[in-house]
Amino acid sequence: MxxxxxxxxxxxxxxxxxxxxxxxxxxxxxxxxxxxxxxxxxxxxxxxxxxxxxxxxxxxxxxxxxxxxxxxxSPEEMDWLDRRNQILASLYGQCVGDAIGLLSEFMNRQQAEYHYRRHSELEYHHKYEDFHRSRWAEGDWTDDSDQMILIMESLTENGGLVVKTDFAQKMVNWMKQGFQDLGDLGGMGIGSTTLHTLRHKDFLKDPHKVAEEVWIFGKKDVAPNGGVMRTSILGIHDWWNTDQVVRNALEICKTTHRDPRCQASAVSVCVAISLMLQRAHYTNGEYNVPDLIKSVYKYAKKCLDSRKKKKNLKSYLECKELSELELDEAHSLGYTYKCLGAGFWALKQNNFRDALQQIVMHAGDADTNGAVAGALLGCKLGHFDEIPNTWLSKLKHKDWLDGKIEKYFEILKRRYMTKDAHVKDTK
Structure with missing residues (x-):
């Protein structure tokens, strides 16, 4: 080791x-x-x-x-240590939720029930090996967490700065060859909106403009979950400054997803993580989740331009029953608000395994739903010990992931220790 x-x-x-x-x-x-x-x-x-x-x-x-x-x-040093395990819980939660969600990705609930009902505790090795699932090794995460790691790498290599063109270049390289040091042959699982954007001849020059062109070409009616699935790292980055978190989330979301609903989804997840790391709405060791969601909504609704659209966003944030979301509905399983709803439903739960297994059994785009849910619930629970031992220890490439996180932590901690200067720079 x-x-x-x-x-x-x-x-x-x-x-x-x-x-x-x-x-x-x-x-x-x-x-x-x-x-x-x-x-x-x-x-x-x-x-x-x-x-x-x-x-x-x-x-x-x-x-x-x-x-x-x-x-x-200093108090800042000790505060950093207090937050460190919570950050790990969110990052690991994303990758674990992604990996366990692969078990039922693109199935419907009946198929998930058929393949997995006999297992009271789902594990990676229970994965049904059809053509789709066989492309990933047991315990591996998918494109959702790959793209989160690309954002992390970009932040690390740019000294903590969000550089959309660098992220764009990393996305194109990953599309063509994946992570070569893991033996990938190319990025797998890329959604159609992201793929059309990455293949545009001007993408590396102006990703925001290209993403808008793709959105307009889709008659401004396509709002897939590719913009929200990767954003947990942007809730962690600059977590002490929620306004900056919002700016970072929008900058990265709009490189591939221009729809306002995609932006509202990314902002919602990032703000929730940011506020939890700030210990907002936190009393006696517990978060007041309804109040947390109210604060999240105040930020996210600014992405939308009508009362009807804002009301729709709020309904997904406040979702009480997973069944309400119809996650396996064939024509809309990749809709950004369905993923958002699954994530915020998970935020209201208190047991990581139980919550993620329910998401798996509701099928649909389960790896993406699991990635967002795992990041949010992991952050809320506050420690990676809350993640099932077998899911974390058997996560494929975990040593490699830890190396990426360690390098990023050097940047994040340095940025946190000088946060007052960064706040002044943004004014």
């Missing part, structure tokens, strides 16, 4: 804390990897385990729950 997979702690402070913590632990303790994730843990038969992913928080230090001998530096 490589060093990146062993430890996601990126800052010098975190490494120093770990060094001092090791010294204080009994010499009989040994270092081993957890079964759930590839972070290092310190264990002892008599004392249990402590994960690197669970570094001491400010409250822990005060209570001596995790005594450490290093200085805790």
């Amino acid at each position: 490589n060093d990146n997979a062993k430890c996601m702690a990126t800052s010098e402070l975190e490494q120093n804390c770990l060094t001092n913590l090791e010294v204080d632990i009994n010499e009989e303790q040994t270092v081993k990897a957890t079964s759930a994730i590839d972070h290092t843990t310190y264990s002892n038969e008599n004392q249990g385990t402590t994960s690197v992913a669970e570094l001491p928080t400010a409250d822990d230090a005060k209570s001596q729950k995790h005594p450490v001998s290093c200085d805790l530096a």
